[in-house]
Amino acid sequence: MLFSRAMLLHAMVYSCDRLGTGSGVEGRPPAKNPPFAILISMLLGVLTSQGRRSTMASLAGAALASCSILLLLLVSCAQGQGQPPEAPEEAWPEGQPPEAPEEAWPEGQPPEAPEDALTMLLSKGGCGAFAGLVAATAGVGDAFREQIGSDLGLTILCPDDEAVGTFIPRFHGLTVDEQVAALLYHGLTMAYSEELLSWVHREVLTLDGEQMLTVRHHRGRVILSSWPQSTRNKARITKTVVDDDHLAVYLIDAVLIPADLKRRRVVALIVIIILVLVVGGLVAL
Template sequence: MQLRGGAAAIFLAVLIVFPTTDAFNVTSMLDKHSEFSTFNHYLSVTQLAPEINRRRTITVCVVDNPGMTDLLAKHLTLGGIKNVLSFHVLLDYFDAKKLHQITDGSALAATMYQATGSATGSSGFVNITDLSRGKVGFSPEDNGGNISATFVKSVEAQPYDISIIQISNLLPSYEAEAPAPAPSQVNITKLMSAHGCKVFADTLAGSPAETTFEGNIDSGLTIFCPGDEAMKSFLPKYNNLTAADQQSLLEYHAMPFYESLPGLRSNNGLTSTLATVGNKFVFTVQNDGTDVTIITKLVTAKIINTLVDNQPLAIFQVNKVLVPPELSKLGGLAPAPAPGPAAESPKSSKSKHKSPPAPPGPSESPADGPDGDVADQDSSGAEMVQIGGGILGALILTVWSTFLPL
């Protein structure tokens, strides 16, 4: 059935006013495959994922979690890790069929690392070779022809925008791995003390948690420090906790990766902390317009000030102490929340003193209680609605129903 002139014109206008979003989301595509959770995590925290999503005709060569071990053992900065992962993003589309039909048996592909302008000579190119017995090899162009990795399988594909394929191991790129200048040595407690968080800073300075904070700065750290008045009123309850619980509470105020304020506004959902073990000691990041809140089952705290936001370190002031529900009974902090459905797994993240938890499912956030705090509800919260899609759908249906009889 065809729309007549007026209906067609309005229908086209609706599509122009409400343009489509990115054709794909690489991290969402990889969320379906837990064996690549570490690779996927670093696509997010290095901010490489948004750059991939803005491109078309692209191939992401992923490795599984064990394959990432050697890279993480090198303790590269986030900038160094981003360079390495960029070297595994080819600026051309290769699915399994195309890999086995390479003209003349080999092809040279530019990478996103080459596109940064940081690569010298041919160091940003990957050579793909169709080997005997159906195998396909990958190697850096400057690797003397030695095969460094082989094709394992296709993971996801959206022809001909993006192909995600698994290769056997990471490709060596000594130039990409070259250490970037280390971040300036920041005294985080001194910095917090000078910007309205002295009580929290003094408390942190007397705890083993300070070592955990400092040990994560180079690889990425985001701190939420309560203001002085909030921390002062909480100190009596804090002093009732055991030493181990005090450390957990302090470490609960930081995420073991860097996240900017715009990143917090766009990446809502359940998130791990320095204190995270499994599904415990996690909280939810949620935004309301430009406001960002940190939500536990016991407290909803708002970011009210930015102290530092310079990768790999961000420090934000919040208006309340973040209270993990795991300590509610131990320290008499608040009534324990009512049992809910099994907690959702938090975002996978890297902490130098704990293994990262499993990656989450789709981001969900709990609703606030009447006083702004959260209680008696599951951490996974309510489903978020895509506003733009609803408006577009409503307008299209209105146009359709109005002009269909014509």
């Protein structure tokens, strides 16, 4: 009899463990009911230690305790299996996903590239027309920026809008290489501050290869002229636009013409005159 009761209680412990640790809902963490298993184990100990006492009293007590514990187990398991898993806290208010961020660009289009900083600087300084030529002529802006990043820096002699407007018809008559040369002729291979420029009385090298400019002073004003003297044209500095360590920009009142361009034009004119004379002589014969 005691063996049968012991086997019954062992089966109840096994059932309790299965009911207490099983999951009625897929994905729900196992429920734990250790107090019921402990009570049944205690009851088993009491029954085995009192094996020779009154059979009827022990059986009645065991039956009462077993029914009570079984009822509690059934209620607990029913509650655990009948309830759905708790819903996780909403990551978004009111269960709604966050609104998509507004387009950083209008109508989904990327913004236009910002205007070149050097072009803006020259335009604000009063030589927007020259800045436009620099931006529109391939290679000139890159040459200026590269020189600014060098150890010596860059000086830009920027003709004002009136001077460039007068020069535009002639500029468009130049070849591409001549246009590049004319613009680079307005860049010096060093950043000349106002103080340093006041001490310069000589020829200075330009970004146009071996072409040079002459710097001199007259009555407190800086006069720039093409070199050599036989091809000289003049421009005066009228305003300081920028005076930094690596960049100096000065507004001038005329466009400076490289000597090579003048020589090329003179040679071309002479050749044309000779051809006209030769053709005219042949016709006369």
